[in-house]
Amino acid sequence: MEKSIARYIWTHTRGQQLWILLVVAVSMIPYFLSFDLPKQIVNGPIQGQGFDQPGATQTFMNISFNLPWLGTVTLFDGVELTRMQTLFALSMVFLLLVIINGLFKFYINTYKGRLGERLLRRIRFELVDRILRFPPGQFKRMKGAEVSSMVKDEVEPLGGFTGDAFVQPALLGGQALTALFFIFMQNTWLGLIAAVMVGVQAVIIPRMRRRLLVLGRERQITARELAGRVSEIVDGIGTIHAYDTSNYERADIASRLGRIFKIRYDLYQWKFLVKFINNFLAQLTPFLFYCIGGYLALQGRLDIGQLIAVISAYKDLPGPLKDLIDWDQTRQDVQVKYVQVVEQFSVDKTIDPAIQAIAIKDAGSLKHPLAAVNLSLADDSGAKLLERVSVQIHPGETVAIVGGAAGGGDMLAEAFARLTWPESGKVTAGGDDLLELPESVTGRAISYVSSDAYFFYGTLRDNLLYGLKHAPLKEAVYEGSGAAHRKWQIAEAKLAGNPDYDVNSDWIDYDAANATNRDDLFTPVLSVLDTVQLSKDILDLALRSTVSPNEHPGLAEGIVEMRHALREELEEAGLSSLVVSFEPGAYNTEATVGENLLFGTATGPAFIGKAIGKNAYFRSVVGRSGLDRVLFDMGYSIAENAVELFADLPPDHPFFQQLTFMTADDIPEYQLLLQKLKGKGFDAASEDDRGQIIRLSFRYVEPRHRFGLLTDELMAKIVDVRRQFHDGMPESMRGDIERYDPEHYLASASLMDNILFGRISHKHTDGSKRIRSIVSSLLNSLGLLERVIDIGLDFNLGAGGKRLTAVQRQKLNLARALVRKSEYYIFNRPLPGLDHRLQDEIVRDVLKLVRRDGRDPAVVWVLSNTGLANLFDRVLVFDRGLLVEEGTHAALVENNGIFKELVSS
Amino acid sequence: MLLKDEVQMLRRVPLFSNVEPGKLKLLAFTSDRVSYDPGEALFHQGDTGDAAYVVLAGKADILVDSSTGPIKIAEVETNSIVGEIAILCDVSRTATVQTTTPLEALRIRKEHFLKLLTDFPEITIEIMRVLADRLSHTTSELSEARSRARKDPELH
Structure with missing residues (x-):
């Protein structure tokens, strides 16, 4: 990125800056005119210059220029006015100029504000865009909160400065020069005094402010670190509680805050000292005017009108001057902040934007074998994790990777997923380096799952379908004001260098999920949820939730009907005593006395x-x-x-x-x-x-x-x-x-309570478990399962998916990959939290599921349970970063090598 | 059935015969009253044990899985306790208990049961007596089986 903020601003806003400069220049004309007017009013009509005779008149508004070669050009001859008329006419002109000046200011400020906000939008987007293109290793060294505080807070002043970057010095400089020039015109000596004082201010103040910049930089860095620490406390709260280290954290935060306080207090002290000196210098000049100017006036060498005009003009000098000095301060401050941020975001080996280019149409698939060629991987310290491994995964084959904890198989899987970049050698797909293929190919053809799952804040559905959102496939349709707004969005995005992809479009690639649209998506999704054994959890989530019947029309009626079906079902199974239902004319012995009395929620x-x-x-x-x-x-x-x-x-x-x-x-x-x-x-x-x-x-x-x-x-x-x-x-x-009411849905009760419409009897120990399985099969046979699961999918996962259990998160993580149609599935110990029986079932079911509808993807599975290796075509055995054995399960068992050891242990 | 009736029944259980009625009432209150139909299982072999059961009325078989299907090894009588082994030694259920008649029982949760043992030594001693009794029973059955096996080696 550009190192100098001024150049960055100039590059992106050149045209607008020039326009606003022009406007500022034009605005100088009325500004200058308004200086001369008070003198004219005082000297003319008030003091009576030129109106010596009663009834004398003067020409007003004569507009003529003396131009070289052309002679005098007269645009308007003017009108003759008496003294009183002139007073009012000049006052009116003064008022008019005030209005014109105000309007100019209004236009300029609005324009600058818009300019700044656009640039802020641009730079923020660029920063986030860069984060998306950082090489994976970079994220090991970054704290999320620090980065987000840079994007959010630290670039914020840049927006405010942009509008002022060129306009402010021009405007304020112009104003100051005008004022100075005017003082000179009145009296050269007084002008000189003013000029010298301005020079002193312009030299001394910026020098004193240098220290402010140093402090400002420190303040920025300490504040950013504080943000990082606070987010660490939030993320690590479990560890803090577990080890009773909360007071250590308190001490750390308190000492940081102490440092920040010291820096800020220093900053204040210095700032107000500078302000004091600046004010003093500014006030010194009028002192000289009163003193020397007054002396000259008393001596008769300066007329009083002139002195008043000088003093009045001087009133306009310190303002622009102070603002100009402030502007310079802001400029340096912003430059420091900008450089700080840019340095953090200047990273080697960022991903080429072309690799992440959006591909709306099908990006093409990977028909070639995936291969590691002489691949070596190393960690940050340089320790070798994988050494010169060459291996090929052919389309359609299933490969198990086994080995000890530091075997290196998991690293190979990460390399296939482009999460770890090669130290030497490369990962290729049909001759192309995997890192040079567009992500629209690799990110769709390869589905990678590891145990460390990240979920975004949102519903279960959003997260489950997250892997399908590559491009806005179906544009959202807008009408009326919506369409106008969308048009505005596109135009504005372009002006700020942002992409104009519509987040409201339908991004879900239904085709990749084995569906054609939103309506038939459920079947493939349910089969995936069944495979990872998550559908029961989701059903439970749904049954425990309270649903507004208005948002789900038809469901309430279905549930009420289901009450009767459930009753029949229980009777048939001889379990009618399992649930005691609420009946308006009867006492429900399994409910509390209070419930029986109120008979409602x-x-x-x-x-x-x-x-x-x-x-x-x-x-x-x-x-x-x-x-x-x-x-x-x-x-x-x-x-x-x-x-x-x-x-x-x-x-x-x-x-x-x-x-x-x-x-x-x-x-x-x-x-x-x-x-x-x-x-x-x-x-x-x-x-x-x-x-x-x-x-x-x-x-x-x-x-x-x-x-x-x-x-x-x-x-x-x-x-x-x-x-x-x-x-x-x-x-x-x-x-x-x-x-x-047996015939009505209870909006305030959970779905399960609505289905049961009664209380589960205390007599049966596993009553609720049995009811649950009966309810689930009944929902299915009544065709309500889809809608109920749909409600479960609306469950909000919370930050990082923390509202789910660890096991549910792992299952959801696996499901998220299985929903996608891919040529390669890389499973990197995806289910470490599950017991062996469950892992076994899920591995078998997943292998079956990925081959549904005659598809034939390759599966690479890093197994935590070596016993499952016999389910795969081929087994790769890793030990201490080396590929030590390779072959079919049967051959490896015969071989008497490391594999046999692993299996028997 | 009410708490006070349960207390009466519990007093008839040898295990609790020496415990004062107030404590028995507490025991009854903190346990769940459960009933089973004939053929239902209280628990299955291999489950994790989370509760012991005091049978108040009805009968059940104790079954152990074998390669040829379940074998009945004993019968649960009224007023006896079952399922205490799994919660005492933290092992999974060693046998399946299946009712043969409608059965009423008190289900005492693991943590309550353990608390009971620490609070009332008389119950602990009684439990030890029951366990020792079962052990001697098992030992004599084992030696009987061994001697039979020695007599008819061709059976094996």
């Missing part, structure tokens, strides 16, 4: 959480029926039982897990409460105590807690109160509760 502030106990309507219904007394007695028994059972146990005892309606801390509280209420009953209890006791009864489930507190009579009463509660509910509260 609280969705609004009237009933949610503790509000229900304070809700006047609810209390009146319960109180009228006398249920509150019954529930009070019930809660009292529960408290008695709980205190009896748990009073002696220490609070951290594992048995407390079973106590669902209280925590260990509540026990002593209830102990006191029981003593207080002993033998007194409902009427004697205070409002608060009643609430405390009744609360317990709400969480009671008879089959689970088994205290024997629910009688048939009580259940009937609860159902009756439930009916009263719902029937008499005021209109204003109806929106705050979603009532259980």
Whole structure:
């Protein structure tokens, strides 16, 4: 990249800079005119020069030029005006000039702002573009947060400076010179004084500011390092907690902040010192004017109008001058920042842009064998990881790579994936160096998976289909204002040197996923998810999620229908006792008393959480029926039982897990409460105590807690109160509760709860597992599986996919590659977190899957489980960076070599 | 069935006969009450053990996998405990337990069971007695099998 910021700006904004310079030059004319006017007004109409006789007139607005050769050219003869008229006319001209000057300023500032923002966009894009083209090794030495702080923050001032880079010195210089020139015109001596003072300022101030630049550079680097450290803390939070090193991190951050503070404080001190001196120098000049100019005026050698004009003109000098000096400061500052950033981004051996050129049409495939030719790989320290390995992978063959941990097979796989660049030798595809082939060929024909998976923030679907997004294949269609906006986007992107690919286009290469469009994508995707055994996890994610029926029309109806189907299915399998469903006229013994009473999900502030106990309507219904007394007695028994059972146990005892309606801390509280209420009953209890006791009864489930507190009579009463509660509910509260209705979908409950519409019985240990498998097969047979999985695919993975488990991430990582149609699949120990049985199943299924529909890709699999090598056509054995054995599984077993050792160990 | 009935039943289990009723109630409360249909398995050989079971009513067979299919090696009686080996020694289930009649049991989770042993030495001693009893049983069966094998070598 260009080393000098001025040249960089000039190269990219030459035309605009020249235009704005021209505008600035033109703006100087009214600016200059407005200087002379005050003097004219004071001397003319106010003091009466030229209006000696009452009724005298003067010519106003005579526009004529004395041009060489042509003589006097008169454009406008002017009009004759009296003293009073002249005063108003000149004042009006003054006002007009003020407006014109203001408009010029407005135009110039807007133009400059746009110029700067475009350049900022350009440079930011260029930097990110460079990151995308860095050689892989570069990323071992970079901290992501530091790079992003460079792209985001450190180049920011460049945008502001761009507009000012050439215009500001021209404008301010012009203004300063104009002012100076005007002072000279009034009085040469005063002009000289002003010029000398300006010279002193121009020399001294920039010198003093040099130190500011040094400090500024330090501030930039320390701030960038701070960003890097903060992101390290975020990424390494697990390690920090595990080793109790949080205080070490605190110390490190505090010392960094201390350093930054010192630098910044130095910066402030120095800055204000410079400011003080600058101001002093600026104020010194008017002192000389008053002193010397006043003396001259008193002596009569200078007329007062002239002195006022000089002083008034001088008012306009320090401003531009100060701005000019500030501009120079910014220029140097920005130059330092720019060089800092450019140095960080100047990396040898970046990837040629042509290799990453976008290929909308099919980029062609790799029909040739993939080969390592005399390939040696080394790590950063120069240690050899792979030595002079030559091997060929033919299209369509399956190759297993086995070997010890540092065998080198995994490095070969990385070289095939272009993640590690050769130290010597090369990796070729049909004679072409793999690194010189366009990425549109290699990145599509070769699918690489390793254990270290990165996922982008977004949904599971986005990440699963990420490997298909090579190019905007189907342009998004815009209408009306959308189309205009898109047009603007394209034009603006071009002006800032950005590409105009539309991120809203359909980037998914359906063809590569064995589909033709969005609608038939599901089948191939599901078969991939089944192969890596992830579909069950996704189904569970979906079943646990709450779905708005409006966003998924038709699904809610399907789910409600499924309730009946599930009931039949369970009956058929003799498992009808597995789920106890909610029925409007019956008590559900597997649900809590509270659920039975409310018979709905609280969705609004009237009933949610503790509000229900304070809700006047609810209390009146319960109180009228006398249920509150019954529930009070019930809660009292529960408290008695709980205190009896748990009073002696220490609070951290594992048995407390079973106590669902209280925590260990509540026990002593209830102990006191029981003593207080002993033998007194409902009427004697205070409002608060009643609430405390009744609360317990709400969480009671008879089959689970088994205290024997629910009688048939009580259940009937609860159902009756439930009916009263719902029937008499005021209109204003109806929106705050979603009532259980066998024929309606519950928007506030999870999909699974909606399907079951009941509670799983406590009697069966593996009840929920069995239900899950029944539900899954039922969804499939009812044709709802696709839609439900679709909801699961909407699950947001969080930062780096951290909302999935490690095993799920590895499976998803594998799935992401398998979704793509490739000529070569390179699997580099993709599933280290899985147990052997599962690995075995998945390897077999993957080998089957990649050959679906008569396709015949080559598979290279670096195995962590050597026992699976017999599934492959050929086995490569690596040991300490060397390819030591090669051949079919059977031959290697006979050979009695290292392979046999590996298998037996 | 209610907690207090369960306590009555637990008192009939030899293992818990010496434990005071208050503690038995706690044990009953913290365990899950589970019921099985005939032919259902409480657990399978090879599973990881996460709980022990006290059979309150019903019967079950203890089966061990062999090359010729499952062999029944013993029967679980009412009021006895099964599945304690796997949670005591952290091994996978050594046998499958399959019901022959409808069966009611209390499922005591591993961590609760271990806590129980440390809290109540009388239960620990009783468990040791049961295990020792089973060991002597197994030893005598083994020696019997060996002597039979010596007598009929042609069988092998």
